[in-house]
Amino acid sequence: MNIIQLFSLLDLKTNQILEFGPEDYIRIEKKINFEKKINPEIDSNTGENLIIALKEYKEEFLFVISNRVFFNFFTQNNSQKNHFSNYDVTVPDEKIKEFIALFLADDLISFFSFKLSKHWYHYLEELNLLLDLKRYFSEEIIYKMGLLVFSKLDFAVSQLAVSNTNEFSNINYIKYDPFYHLLSHFATIELDRKVVILLDLVSKYYKKGTNIIFFRSVVISMASYNAYIENLRKIFIESREILMKPKERDETEKMHLIVKIILVIFFLLIVFSKLRCS
Known part of the structure; x- marks a missing residue:
């Protein structure tokens, strides 16, 4: 499971990503720990990486998860256009490239x-x-x-x-x-x-x-x-x-x-x- 799948599984709000703070990260960690008990596909690295991505790569994470092609590919879903909102987030290509290489490269090649x-x-x-x-x-x-x-x-x-x-x-x-x-x-x-x-x-x-x-x-x-x-x-x-x-x-x-x-x-x-x- 990758961080996009985990974010979706936890039913977190995409429109709140840029506003997440310390209390939110604690809440998300608790949700991850709970899900790990009932879902063997969630490993410790994925949970830790999700928290790191939300803390240190907010804009990059929002960019990827709000892109229909990326979201459907990494979650193995077929969500329609009305599922996505335009957050008008501008991120340099190199930063998105770094984000994907750091967190999603393995699943990108595997899928x-x-x-x-x-x-x-x-x-x-x-x-x-x-x-x-x-x-x-x-x-x-x-x-x-x-x-x-x-x-x-x-x-x-x-x-x-x-x-x-x-x-x-x-x-x-x-x-x-x-x-x-x-x-x-x-x-x-x-x-x-x-x-x-x-x-x-x-x-x-x-x-x-x-x-x-x-x-x-x-x-x-x-x-x-x-x-x-x-x-x-x-x-x-x-x-x-x-x-x-x-x-x-x-x-x-x-x-x-x-x-x-x-x-x-x-x-x-x-x-x-x-x-x-x-």
């Missing part, structure tokens, strides 16, 4: 990893919203998140490279556009190269007529990837447009365009290879 592993569309959407706030995360946190996201792409590529079946449920997340929004937060030349490899594999499966519905969805969603190399996104968008208007082209013409895209991909892979060697 992120768990939700990413589920492959569910709404979890991917939630993680994308969370990464919109990455300016409040330390470099170490962003690095760890990036590794987790990259591992999903690497896994999909490895599965497609060796698969000889029509069963792709273990990589179903590559058909969702939020997955490519996630990748976009970490776009680099190297990541662009890996996404091109994925498109290459997907195009080949599509050309062979393997699970066309699935791979059609993948190609369409890949247009959501905001590539590091600007012109690369045009290829993803062109691929999507080919498949979005099937009635306007016969299958022969559509396949011709798919082959054309594969040739462009082949050229890009050569370019990426030269960039890596230089």
Whole structure:
């Protein structure tokens, strides 16, 4: 349990955070000690950290707990907008970054990893919203998140490279556009190269007529990837447009365009290879 969950469990008033004083801290400590007796998920460190956060990081705590994305993520809830008030609290980004690194980093990575592993569309959407706030995360946190996201792409590529079946449920997340929004937060030349490899594999499966519905969805969603190399996104968008208007082209013409895209991909892979060697 983290300090945001504990604060919520204790049913404390968010609008009183800035006004808490010595008597309030004593009252809160008593509530924590009572809850610890009946809730084994509350450890001593969390209780102590909550008191420290309320005493020494009032503004930072209020900022995080009154942010809907942060609150829902750290409490594992889905509270609606009307649950939150605008406290108009202004805190420098660096202070929020320090606060999260100090009190919430472990759960941030743990929850992120768990939700990413589920492959569910709404979890991917939630993680994308969370990464919109990455300016409040330390470099170490962003690095760890990036590794987790990259591992999903690497896994999909490895599965497609060796698969000889029509069963792709273990990589179903590559058909969702939020997955490519996630990748976009970490776009680099190297990541662009890996996404091109994925498109290459997907195009080949599509050309062979393997699970066309699935791979059609993948190609369409890949247009959501905001590539590091600007012109690369045009290829993803062109691929999507080919498949979005099937009635306007016969299958022969559509396949011709798919082959054309594969040739462009082949050229890009050569370019990426030269960039890596230089």
